Amino acid sequence: MAALQAILNGVLVGGIYALIAMGMALVFGVMRLVNFAHGAFLMVGMYAAYFGYTLFKINPYWGFGLVGAALFILGMAVYWLLVRRVMGQSDFLQILLTEGIALCLVGGAQLLFTGDYRSISLPLADRTATWGPLNFNVAYVVSFVIAVLAVTSMYLYMKYTEMGRAIRGVAQNRGVAPLMGIRVQWISGISFAFGVACAGAAGALLLPIFYVNPTIGSPYNLKSFVIVVLGGMGSVEGAALGGLILGVTEGLTAYYWSDSYTQVVDFVLFLAVLLLRPQGLFGKKAP
Amino acid sequence: MAPLLQLKHVVKRFGGLLATNDVSFDVEEGEVVFIIGPNGAGKTTLFNLISGYVTADSGEILYRGHNIVGLKPYQTTRLGIGRTFQIVKPLPSLTVRENVMLGSFLHAHSRAEAGRKADEVLAFLGLDKRADQLASGLPLAQRKMLEVARALATGAKLLLLDEVMAGLNPTESAEVVTLLRKLKDFGVTAVGGVEHIMRVVMALASRVVVMDQGGKLAEGSPQAVVHDPRVVEAYLGSKYQKGGAPT
Amino acid sequence: MSRSGLVSSAIFFGLLLSLPLWLKDAYLQQIVFRIVIFAILGMAWNLVGGYAGQLSLGHVAYFGIGAYSVALFHEAFDWNPWLGTLAGVVLACLAALLIGSLTFRLRGPYFVLSTIAAAEILRLLALNLSFTHGAIGMIAPGFFEEPNGDRKTYYAALPLLGVAFALTAWTHRSRFGYYLRAIRENEDTAMAVGINPAVEKLKALLFSAALVAAAGALYAGVFQFIGPDSVLAIDLSVQMALIAMLGGAATVWGPIVGAVVLTVAAEGLKAYLERAHLFFYGLLLVVVVLFLPGGLVSIVKQRWFRRTAARAQAA
Numbered sequence: 084m085a086a087l088q089a090i091l092n093g094v095l096v097g098g099i100y101a102l103i104a105m106g107m108a109l110v111f112g113v114m115r116l117v118n119f120a121h122g123a124f125l126m127v128g129m130y131a132a133y134f135g136y137t138l139f140k141i142n143p144y145w146g147f148g149l150v151g152a153a154l155f156i157l158g159m160a161v162y163w164l165l166v167r168r169v170m171g172q173s174d175f176l177q178i179l180l181t182e183g184i185a186l187c188l189v190g191g192a193q194l195l196f197t198g199d200y201r202s203i204s205l206p207l208a209d210r211t212a213t214w215g216p217l218n219f220n221v222a223y224v225v226s227f228v229i230a231v232l233a234v235t236s237m238y239l240y241m242k243y244t245e246m247g248r249a250i251r252g253v254a255q256n257r258g259v260a261p262l263m264g265i266r267v268q269w270i271s272g273i274s275f276a277f278g279v280a281c282a283g284a285a286g287a288l289l290l291p292i293f294y295v296n297p298t299i300g301s302p303y304n305l306k307s308f309v310i311v312v313l314g315g316m317g318s319v320e321g322a323a324l325g326g327l328i329l330g331v332t333e334g335l336t337a338y339y340w341s342d343s344y345t346q347v348v349d350f351v352l353f354l355a356v357l358l359l360r361p362q363g364l365f366g367k368k369a370p
Numbered sequence: 371m372a373p374l375l376q377l378k379h380v381v382k383r384f385g386g387l388l389a390t391n392d393v394s395f396d397v398e399e400g401e402v403v404f405i406i407g408p409n410g411a412g413k414t415t416l417f418n419l420i421s422g423y424v425t426a427d428s429g430e431i432l433y434r435g436h437n438i439v440g441l442k443p444y445q446t447t448r449l450g451i452g453r454t455f456q457i458v459k460p461l462p463s464l465t466v467r468e469n470v471m472l473g474s475f476l477h478a479h480s481r482a483e484a485g486r487k488a489d490e491v492l493a494f495l496g497l498d499k500r501a502d503q504l505a506s507g508l509p510l511a512q513r514k515m516l517e518v519a520r521a522l523a524t525g526a527k528l529l530l531l532d533e534v535m536a537g538l539n540p541t542e543s544a545e546v547v548t549l550l551r552k553l554k555d556f557g558v559t560a561v562g563g564v565e566h567i568m569r570v571v572m573a574l575a576s577r578v579v580v581m582d583q584g585g586k587l588a589e590g591s592p593q594a595v596v597h598d599p600r601v602v603e604a605y606l607g608s609k610y611q612k613g614g615a616p617t
Numbered sequence: 618m619s620r621s622g623l624v625s626s627a628i629f630f631g632l633l634l635s636l637p638l639w640l641k642d643a644y645l646q647q648i649v650f651r652i653v654i655f656a657i658l659g660m661a662w663n664l665v666g667g668y669a670g671q672l673s674l675g676h677v678a679y680f681g682i683g684a685y686s687v688a689l690f691h692e693a694f695d696w697n698p699w700l701g702t703l704a705g706v707v708l709a710c711l712a713a714l715l716i717g718s719l720t721f722r723l724r725g726p727y728f729v730l731s732t733i734a735a736a737e738i739l740r741l742l743a744l745n746l747s748f749t750h751g752a753i754g755m756i757a758p759g760f761f762e763e764p765n766g767d768r769k770t771y772y773a774a775l776p777l778l779g780v781a782f783a784l785t786a787w788t789h790r791s792r793f794g795y796y797l798r799a800i801r802e803n804e805d806t807a808m809a810v811g812i813n814p815a816v817e818k819l820k821a822l823l824f825s826a827a828l829v830a831a832a833g834a835l836y837a838g839v840f841q842f843i844g845p846d847s848v849l850a851i852d853l854s855v856q857m858a859l860i861a862m863l864g865g866a867a868t869v870w871g872p873i874v875g876a877v878v879l880t881v882a883a884e885g886l887k888a889y890l891e892r893a894h895l896f897f898y899g900l901l902l903v904v905v906v907l908f909l910p911g912g913l914v915s916i917v918k919q920r921w922f923r924r925t926a927a928r929a930q931a932a
Contacts, residue, residue: 091762117726117729117730154823165903168907169907174672174725174726174729175670175672176906176910177702178726178729179672179858179902179906180902180903180907182674182902183898183899183900183901183902183903183906184903185899186855186895186896186898186899186900186902187896187899187900187903188899189895189896189899190893190894190895190896190897190898190899191896191899193892193895193896194890194892194893194896197892198892200711226786247726250917251681255910268658301851305733305737309729312727321747323752342743343741343744343745344741346737346741346743347738347741347742350734350737350741351738353730353731353734354719354731354734354735354738357723357727357730357731358719358722358723361723361727421809422808423805425809442808442812442813443805443808443809444807444808444811444812444813444814447808447810447811448807448811452809453809455805455806455809459802459803459805459806460681461798461799461802461803461806462802463798463802464795464798470796471795471812471851472686472795472796472810473811475795475796475810476810476811478792481790481791484792502925503926504926507926520810521809521810524810524811596739
């Protein structure tokens with residue numbers, strides 16, 4: 084039964100992972116860019132939510148949308164000022180650039196907020212609900228629900244709106260898209276901004292559950308990589324499923340082995356998929 | 371004497387696409403053979419198969435009597451098969467001489483020897499004046515020459531030239547023709563790939579292989595092939611049927 | 618090597634060798650030592666990242682192997698640190714063979730991520746396994762007895778710098794170096810001239826790993842206290858890349874210039890902003906990538922090439 088609890092927790096956390104990874108999958112799908120600063124943006128979102136709560140009493144669950152919007156704007160700015168200039172250049176330079184951006188964000192946070200761990204305590208977070216033999220941390224559940232709603236809306240947006248179709252068009256065939264009247268640079272910028280917004284908004288959802296500190300983002304960076312690779316690079320649906328799979332795998336690892344080994348499992352899983360099934364569980368193209 | 375290169379019933383599929391459909395032909399040492407076919411006919415795939423970038427699903431490719439199917443590109447190069455690419459890729463940060471040295475390093479025992487061999491090849495191709503220029507500064511025609519130089523410098527005895535004329539104006543093409551003539555004297559057997567029969571091909575080629583949708587359509591001397599009704603129908607169109615000269 | 622190159626090298630190493638005689642300030646000596654270590658690391662990374670163009674962000678793995686070998690073999694078998702260093706270099710080379718053969722199969726971001734993964738796995742193992750004492754870290758023996766232990770260790774570092782320098786200078790002019798550069802530009806083209814990319818990349822990685830491991834062992838011997846966060850953190854991998862890129866990737870002097878500039882700037886910055894160096898590294902990285910991808914050395918090279926090309930045109 085305790086194993087079932089571990090699986091349940093894994094699913095709850097996995098929903099949030101899905102939101103985080105979806106952002107990265109979107110950016111990779113559209114721009115063929117792996118954003119090494121993804122986790123750092125999550126951290127920024129977390130701090131934004133933190134100060135939103137401590138200074139303006141905005142509950143992160145309500146402020147979720149605000150944080151997402153703020154990070155969207157930040158993402159656009161970063162794209163326009165920096166990322167745009169390396170599109171079309173080597174992977175090498177692109178990766179180093181996003182790594183540099185990550186360092187600036189993390190370093191900036193260290194400078195401004197110091198390395199102290201901070202947290203908020205929502206009354207919601209202390210409550211647990213029970214359902215049969217299973218316990219739910221209410222905060223986890225709320226975060227999960229909001230994450231699932233966000234992921235679903237993104238999915239629907241991609242599928243049914245004109246912008247969404249344009250984005251998918253660029254993702255499928257970057258060369259042909261301009262012929263169809265799609266302004267590729269503009270779409271790239273929007274996708275990047277969306278990706279960053281996903282990360283930041285997920286950060287807001289994590290705030291009631293975890294501590295925030297400048298380095299909090301990097302494990303999520305890794306998890307996103309694993310999920311996106313698991314789901315098939317660029318596949319947004321794959322990222323959603325991959326998030327759940329990783330969440331459950333981590334939960335089971337923590338239960339049967341130890342909490343500290345979850346990161347090792349993340350990496351081993353990552354390498355295993357890359358080497359044995361590079362197109363991921365659901366992906367179409369091999370790297 | 372056995373032919374230098376022999377293709378026997380070579381087949382290659384990419385997923386559902388039959389890129390190479392039971393192709394067989396020989397190339398004798400010292401010949402100049404042209405493979406003709408529009409884009410998509412399978413010329414590049416054939417070159418990839420011979421040089422090892424792609425492995426045949428079935429059939430044999432014999433170089434000097436040995437089956438080279440399954441060898442990697444660097445292995446075929448070491449055996450003496452050189453190759454140029456349709457989209458030329460010199461190393462832009464190196465000079466012209468250094469680019470060619472990349473090829474001559476294969477058999478040279480020292481940097482000095484590699485440099486000498488490179489200079490030899492550059493002189494042969496008329497690029498020696500530009501030896502110290504950065505490769506990135508060369509115009510297209512010279513960059514194509516550079517590719518050939520690099521391949522020659524590896525000591526290639528069989529040179530696969532994929533679309534070597536593409537993008538060149540008539541003057542530049544004439545230079546290439548002169549080069550191809552000289553290759554024979556240099557002991558190199560050339561197999562070129564071009565999109566359609568040109569005057570050059572008629573003049574230079576000892577033999578021509580016409581491809582269509584992955585399969586060999588016809589083979590023979592340029593004169594014979596040009597009059598082959600199947601070829602005429604597939605490629606040459608009205609100009610030829612009316613008896614006009616090829617361009 | 619060209620004559621000017623030989624002269625510069627002679628002056629450079631002469632300065633370094635004579636340093637303890639004319640630079641008496643202990644603080645400054647420490648900074649020079651750090652520059653030396655960073656230069657070694659930068660040059661080592663440069664072989665794989667600069668010449669071969671493989672963006673490895675997991676090089677810290679070899680640093681950690683070197684450092685932990687000194688500590689572990691001393692603790693377990695009472696080995697002196699010299700033997701520990703040798704063991705570290707051997708282990709690092711074995712690790713390089715394993716990691717290289719797995720990661721080099723991947724391209725682009727997948728390759729980079731896999732190198733990060735390899736190093737992070739090592740860090741997590743060091744953090745969680747009992748014999749490495751986890752987060753508490755380990756104590757490593759010093760290389761020399763006091764007095765003047767630090768100065769002697771400095772003199773031990775210089776030959777390593779010399780080896781790294783000689784190796785880089787040789788690579789730059791040799792077939793190996795040209796082959797690496799060809800691989801960097803285009804692996805298909807490289808294969809067309811007879812290069813086996815897998816073998817050459819592994820060779821570069823082996824040299825690289827050995828140097829980095831030796832530097833890690835030196836670090837352990839000097840600071841005598843190591844832990845997963847000091848010798849296996851990804852920050853150091855990024856720093857190695859930054860040093861080489863800042864100075865000039867695929868050049869002989871680039872990493873040295875990068876090491877000097879970075880260390881001096883970071884020290885200077887510390888006087889004003891205590892916690893700013895991570896941000897500073899990030900900023901430098903962004904600036905270098907966007908505006909100076911050839912590094913500081915490229916500014917000099919550009920002028921030289923413009924002059925040579927002008928001469929060629931005139932001829």
